[in-house]
Amino acid sequence: MLSLKLGLRNAGRRKGRSALTVAMLAFGTFLLVFSTALNEGPYADMTEMATGTWGGHLQVLNEGYLDSPSMYEFIEEPLGVVDALQARPHVVAATARLEAAGLLSVGERTAGAQLTGVMPENEPKVSTLPRTISQGEFLPTGEVGDEDPLPIVLGDGLASRLDAKLGDEVVFLGQAADGSMAAELFTLVGVLDSGVDALDASMALVRLEDAQALFEMKDRAHRVVVRTEGLGHVGAVARGFTPQAEGAKLYTWREINPSMVSSIESDRAGGFVFALVLMFMVALGAVNTTVMSVFERSQELGVMKALGTSPGTIVATVVWEAFVIGLLGVGLGALLAACLNEYMAQPHVGLEMFDEPIDFAGYQMFKIYPKNTVRGTIAYPAMILAATTLGAIWPAIRASLLDPVKAIRGV
Amino acid sequence: MSDSKEKAEGGAGGEVVIEVDDVKRHYVTGGGTVKALDGASLTIERGEFLAIAGPSGSGKSTMLNVIGGLDVPDSGEVMVEGKHLGEMRQSQLAALRRDRIGFIFQAYNLNPVLTVLENTEYVMMLQGKPPAERKKLAVDVLEEVGLGDMLDRRPSQLSGGQQQRVAVARAIAGAPAIVLADEPTANLDSTTGQELLDMMERLNRERGVTFVFSTHDPEVMKRASRLIRLRDGKIESEERRR
Numbered sequence: 001m002l003s004l005k006l007g008l009r010n011a012g013r014r015k016g017r018s019a020l021t022v023a024m025l026a027f028g029t030f031l032l033v034f035s036t037a038l039n040e041g042p043y044a045d046m047t048e049m050a051t052g053t054w055g056g057h058l059q060v061l062n063e064g065y066l067d068s069p070s071m072y073e074f075i076e077e078p079l080g081v082v083d084a085l086q087a088r089p090h091v092v093a094a095t096a097r098l099e100a101a102g103l104l105s106v107g108e109r110t111a112g113a114q115l116t117g118v119m120p121e122n123e124p125k126v127s128t129l130p131r132t133i134s135q136g137e138f139l140p141t142g143e144v145g146d147e148d149p150l151p152i153v154l155g156d157g158l159a160s161r162l163d164a165k166l167g168d169e170v171v172f173l174g175q176a177a178d179g180s181m182a183a184e185l186f187t188l189v190g191v192l193d194s195g196v197d198a199l200d201a202s203m204a205l206v207r208l209e210d211a212q213a214l215f216e217m218k219d220r221a222h223r224v225v226v227r228t229e230g231l232g233h234v235g236a237v238a239r240g241f242t243p244q245a246e247g248a249k250l251y252t253w254r255e256i257n258p259s260m261v262s263s264i265e266s267d268r269a270g271g272f273v274f275a276l277v278l279m280f281m282v283a284l285g286a287v288n289t290t291v292m293s294v295f296e297r298s299q300e301l302g303v304m305k306a307l308g309t310s311p312g313t314i315v316a317t318v319v320w321e322a323f324v325i326g327l328l329g330v331g332l333g334a335l336l337a338a339c340l341n342e343y344m345a346q347p348h349v350g351l352e353m354f355d356e357p358i359d360f361a362g363y364q365m366f367k368i369y370p371k372n373t374v375r376g377t378i379a380y381p382a383m384i385l386a387a388t389t390l391g392a393i394w395p396a397i398r399a400s401l402l403d404p405v406k407a408i409r410g411v
Numbered sequence: 412m413s414d415s416k417e418k419a420e421g422g423a424g425g426e427v428v429i430e431v432d433d434v435k436r437h438y439v440t441g442g443g444t445v446k447a448l449d450g451a452s453l454t455i456e457r458g459e460f461l462a463i464a465g466p467s468g469s470g471k472s473t474m475l476n477v478i479g480g481l482d483v484p485d486s487g488e489v490m491v492e493g494k495h496l497g498e499m500r501q502s503q504l505a506a507l508r509r510d511r512i513g514f515i516f517q518a519y520n521l522n523p524v525l526t527v528l529e530n531t532e533y534v535m536m537l538q539g540k541p542p543a544e545r546k547k548l549a550v551d552v553l554e555e556v557g558l559g560d561m562l563d564r565r566p567s568q569l570s571g572g573q574q575q576r577v578a579v580a581r582a583i584a585g586a587p588a589i590v591l592a593d594e595p596t597a598n599l600d601s602t603t604g605q606e607l608l609d610m611m612e613r614l615n616r617e618r619g620v621t622f623v624f625s626t627h628d629p630e631v632m633k634r635a636s637r638l639i640r641l642r643d644g645k646i647e648s649e650e651r652r653r
Contacts, residue, residue: 002533002536002537005529006522006524006525009524009525010524013523013524299520300520300522300523303514303516303520303522304522305505306479306481306508306514307508307509307514307533307534307537307581308505308506308507308508308509308510308512308534308537309505309509309537310502310505310537311501311502311505313537404481405476405481405482408516408520
């Protein structure tokens with residue numbers, strides 16, 4: 001194609017100027033991709049913390065439970081829901097939980113706690129919490145004899161407040177679903193440190209069947225939590241699934257964590273404004289180069305017209321030249337930034353910007369790990385390239401409208 | 412001599428290829444109105460080797476520009492191969508120049524990013540000729556103008572005379588009916604100019620291409636089959652030389 005050949009050759013004609021333009025585009029794109037990755041990294045970490053640590057990718061709840069987490073907003077036959085979900089493609093595992101608040105006492109000390117009944121065999125496949133045991137062990141799987149003490153695991157914040165040690169007796173006091181007093185004696189088998197202070201300060205885990213017995217809630221639970229093969233599969237798993245339990249509804253992690261999602265979205269919107277400003281400035285610089293290039297080559301363009309070159313071919317020649325320079329600059333910048341992001345995303349690298357952990361939407365991070373995303377590493381550079389290329393259309397059209405006589409004379 | 416006379420009277424059969432009828436082209440400049448063409452009329456027949464001479468500002472280049480459809484007359488008519496240029500759209504004029512008219516400029520005006528071969532192929536690329544065909548035609552023409560061993564050179568690697576040869580090759584490679592040459596020897600020394608004229612005479616004779624020159628060069632005037640003299644935008648005289 002003639003216009004492509006001319007565009008390519010013209011791009012390499014003024015090597016110094018083209019190199020400067022490429023460098024400017026590369027620098028701008030690098031900044032944009034890297035800064036976006038610095039934002040996207042924490043977003044991904046927060047999402048991972050919210051979904052991986054405890055919340056899962058999907059949850060089945062009674063419709064009223066999300067807004068008003070009352071003991072009576074439960075799901076009937078939760079194990080049927082667990083089995084149905086585990087049978088779906090892209091589901092790693094599902095687990096049921098029963099939740100109730102109450103008081104825990106160890107010796108003289110008492111503290112409020114969120115007691116959660118979990119399925120010890122399924123929970124480690126759904127959440128990372130069981131892997132954060134810092135002392136002792138997680139809840140045992142299998143049968144526990146009638147005479148054996150009932151096991152309980154506490155968050156390290158709660159254990160510290162209760163001054164509880166492994167093997168200590170822990171008394172729970174609360175209210176059962178039938179209005180009676182729920183009281184039980186547990187034995188501390190493990191302490192966990194999830195890294196999320198809010199969880200560790202109030203979390204107490206017992207086996208689901210123990211919790212169901214304690215609260216008079218046989219064959220009932222409050223949540224069925226699902227882990228999929230990744231966030232990208234959430235939609236596919238959720239599509240077309242209706243829980244076969246009265247009043248139950250499937251929620252995605254976004255619906256479960258609206259405040260975190262909205263914090264991320266508003267922060268991302270701010271980042272997008274910054275990205276637009278940067279894109280505009282970078283593209284403007286590149287368009288200026290195209291304008292200069294066309295201006296300098298007026299005579300040559302006039303000759304092209306005189307020889308019978310169509311206006312479309314002249315437009316295409318100028319636009320190809322801008323595209324080639326844009327592709328080089330944007331490609332180089334995006335590639336360098338993407339490589340740096342990948343390097344810094346390694347667990348032992350990261351970016352430590354402050355002495356104190358960074359707090360965002362209730363989550364604390366000690367390091368920022370940049371993350372390449374389709375938006376930041378591909379879409380934004382593509383937008384710069386598009387702006388650079390589209391910005392060349394105006395000078396290209398002017399070039400195609402040149403009066404060949406005046407242009408050849410250099411008037 | 413009789414052969415030349417036949418050309419002067421009608422080239423290869425007296426067919427009129429260019430007709431300029433009472434053309435006026437005035438420019439408004441800071442110093443007033445310049446009458447580049449002021450009622451000039453001219454008929455050119457196929458196969459002529461015609462020179463338009465005159466002092467600077469007499470309207471020579473403007474005459475070539477209106478014949479080539481690059482400039483639009485204020486009044487009068489220009490016809491090329493029977494087509495009224497005034498009735499054609501810009502795209503049709505571009506197609507006419509691409510297919511029927513070759514241009515040679517005083518400053519050569521080769522495309523600096525294209526090689527000798529590519530510059531020669533340029534018009535044929537616009538015409539949409541297949542690559543193999545246009546390459547063969549371009550190589551043939553370049554060999555004809557003595558540049559067969561410089562196909563891959565860039566214009567900046569050539570002398571002025573060589574560049575003008577490439578310009579001639581570019582002008583004729585697309586098989587135009589007419590070549591318009593604006594002072595083609597002005598930037599060349601006399602020996603190179605003579606060689607270029609020899610070459611263009613040969614192409615005129617062998618290919619039957621009509622050449623129309625604007626010139627100050629006495630050598631071009633001497634070789635022209637017909638010499639038109641312009642002064643103040645009017646045809647001052649017409650002289651059949653051969």
